[in-house]
Amino acid sequence: MAVDNRNARPERREPPAPVRRGAEQHRIALRDRNRNWRRHxxxxxxxxxxxxxxxxxxxxxxxxxxxxxxxxxxxxxxxxxxxxxxxxxWDHEPRISLYLRADLDDAAADRFSRSLLLRDDLASVELVSREQGLIEFRQLSGFGNIVDLLDENPLPAVILAQPARTGLTELPLIKARLQELPEVDEAVLDMEWLQxxxxxxxxxxxxxxxxxxxxxxxxxxxxxxxxxxxxxxxxxxxxxxxxxxxxxxxxxxxxxxxxxxxxxxxxxxxxxxxxxxxxxxxxxxxxxxxxxxxxxxxxxxxxxxxxxxxxxxxxxxxxxxxxxxxxxxxxxxxx
Amino acid sequence: MALISFDNVSKRYPSGQEALSNVSFTLREGEMAFLTGHSGAGKSTLLRMIMLMERPSQGDVVVGEQNLSRLARRELPYHRRRIGVVFQNHQLLFDRSVFENVVLPLQICGYGAEDAARRVRAALNKVGLLDKEKFNPISLSSGEQQRVGIARAIVHKPQVLLADEPTGNLDPQLSEEIMKLFQQFNRVGTTVLIASHDLGLIERMRHRTLVLRNGRLIADGRG
Known part of the structure; x- marks a missing residue:
């Protein structure tokens, strides 16, 4: 049977060979370990x-x-x-709709909306006059014909108010304060659906x-x-x-x-x-x-x-x- | 220099059976020895302790400088890499070729593919199976399978070669060939310990022989 000459011959002359062999293995492992590890x-x-x-x-x-x-x-x-x-x-900002009393005329409504601008709990207001409301109602509701049958405009003026603070606890308070105002018939907080x-x-x-x-x-x-x-x-x-x-x-x-x-x-x-x-x-x-x-x-x-x-x-x-x-x-x- | 030493080693199983009792001996580096005794005398247990497949209930086993009772679990693989083992049942994997069986220890030790292939062929050449490297070991005879097991045990040039009944199922002529192979490895410096109950063969080999009986070492001398 053939013997691996490369290793066998020198070791036959020097019996404490295993130590050397161990060292040889270790050297090989150190030199190539990383490459072999990646390949593996x-x-x-x-x-x-x-x-x-x-x-x-x-x-x-x-x-x-x-x-x-x-x-x-x-x-x-x-x-x-x-x-x-x-x-x-959609508009995430909650709005408070203020339905004004029906006996308020356009000039009074305009004055009232300007006065609201001075309040520090509101960021902005937008007045929808009775006339404008009627036009929008005609366009969007599809009941234009019915409105034509009426003698006078049944819609109140509406102020869309944007509260300055939108915390869930503060909004109802602002709404309550606005509700107190004599010009306001009803204040509605448009946030329930969003909640x-x-x-x-x-x-x-x-x-x-x-x-x-x-x-x-x-x-x-x-x-x-x-x-x-x-x-x-x-x-x-x-x-x-x-x-x-x-x-x-x-x-x-x-x-x-x-x-x-x-x-x-x-x-x-x-x-x-x-x-x-x-x-x-x-x-x-x-x-x-x-x-x-x-x-x-x-x-x-x-x-x-x-x-x-x-x-x-x-x-x-x-x-x-x-x-x-x-x-x-x-x-x-x-x- | 002592490579393997058993100091007062006993192994008691939970069942109360005592597999080894107070065994002490030393195997020097480059020595070749046989371990004999009837079946159940504790030969396998002794080999398994060197492999740390079992731990003694008492006493110390030292391999190289390392006391095995103080070896941490994560160091165990590196201890086993210093030892080549040949099993009676070969422990070959039948889902791959002879070559792939023999290359396994080299892959584990981190050899490069080309280097490993060269060493596998050298090992297969030594056991006379170079032409069978692509075969599945299941298609080989029992003697050939045993030689594949030997090639795998020596391919990474371990310091120690252990064999547990390596000639168990072989006819006398094949047994003698296998033993000669072990002698060759011993001549190039490998420490060899062979457990066998083939007394006639052991006598002809003229090496140190340790005799176990009921777990006790009762004789230690030249065969």
Whole structure:
């Protein structure tokens, strides 16, 4: 049998050779360790990738579950962002409408509105005279004909006042003070609908958050379970690797890469699902907006949203794998 | 210089069974020795302690300068890299080729691919399996599988080579060949410890022999 001459000959002459050999190994490792380490990472990443497609059907099913779990919160968040964008377009500033007493003539109304400008709890006022009110009513209500039948203008003059402070506790106080004024018949705070919308959006946000957390947990469990099965099927390999001196990190590495690949592919699939669902919604939403004479265009996930989706998915994939491997790492020991 | 030393080592299992009791011996660097005794005498337990697959209930095992009872868990892999082990059941991976089996310790130690390939071929050449590197080990005979296991054990040039019944299922001629292989490694400086119950073969090899009986070291001398 051939002997490796390079090493064998000098060592035969000098018996305490193992010390020298050890030193030689160490030197090689130091010089090339970083390069070899990077190459090893690349190799493991590639092997983990091709291992995914060695069993295409189970991998695809796992990826589909991940994609759905990731797409659902992504889709809901996108919808919510659209609702918020829509409500941002409306005037957020609360207004107090002051319906003036009907016996006040235009000049008195004008004087009164000017006097309101001096108040420091109001930022601006806008007088809608009885005449103007009637014109707007004709245009917007569609009851113009009925108004024509009336002898005189039934509408009061209205002052639209913009409060200087918009705190939720201060607004009703300002409204109450304005209500006290003798010229004012009724003061109405136009903010209830806005409060309701905000409350609704807040509720929806919370719901999506809770749903998102639950689905993130589902992603963790799905990846964790998939990796657990992979570990189970590669138990022999882990035992042998540990016997020949594989560190925990070395043994863990291929599984962590698998987790990251699941995260990456899950995110890509989820992105496709979200964009496809939004595409299906595009037409009805545009149609609805047209009926409301709005040029509102629903927006998609966007670059930041896609990045967030990818980031969450990668972290969840990695974490799921890490939890599964961490749990099984100590359990699988050579025996 | 002592490479492996057992100082008053005992191993008691929770069941009360005593696998080793008060075993003391020293194996010098570059020495070759056999470990023998009937089955259940504690041979495997002793080897497993050197690998730190088991810890003694009492006493100290020292390998190199390192007292194994003071070895932290994270240092364990580096301890094992100094040791090559040949198992009776080979412990080969059947989902990859002979080459990929043998290269594993080198990958773990961080060798570059070209360097590793060269060393794997040198190791396969030594055990006479260079032409089988692309085979799956499952397609090889038992003797050939054993030699793949040996190639994997020595490919990273460990300081110590341990073998647990390496000739267990082999015919006498193959057994002798395998033992000669171990002798070759010993001649180039590797410390070798072989557990075997093949007394005839051990006698012919003329090396130091440690005899265990019921967990006690009852003889230590030239075979």
């Amino acid at each position: 990472h690349l190799l493991v990443a590639r092997q983990s990738w091709s291992r995914l497609f060695a069993t295409p059907l189970p991998t695809l099913i796992t990826l589909a579950v991940l994609a759905i779990a990731l797409a659902l919160p992504g889709f809901l968040l996108t919808g919510l962002a659209n609702v918020q964008r829509l409500s941002d377009g 309701r919308l905000n409350a609704f959006v807040l509720l929806a946000e919370r719901t999506v958050l809770v749903l998102g957390l639950l689905l993130a947990l589902a992603v963790l469990l799905v990846v964790g379970n998939t990796i657990r099965l992979a570990i189970e099927s590669r138990r022999d390999e882990i035992v042998v690797a540990k016997l020949v001196g594989g560190t925990d990190a070395w043994v863990r590495r291929p599984f962590l890469y698998s987790g990251v690949w699941y995260g990456l592919l899950g995110a890509v699939l989820a992105w496709c699902l979200i964009q496809f669902s939004l595409l299906l919604l595009q037409e009805p939403v545009t149609e609805l907006a047209r009926l409301y004479r709005s040029d509102f265009e629903p927006s998609g996930l966007g670059f930041a949203g896609a990045l967030l989706l990818l980031g969450c998915s990668l972290v969840l994939g990695w974490l799921g794998a890490w939890l599964a491997v961490g749990h099984h790492m100590r359990e699988i020991e050579p025996s």
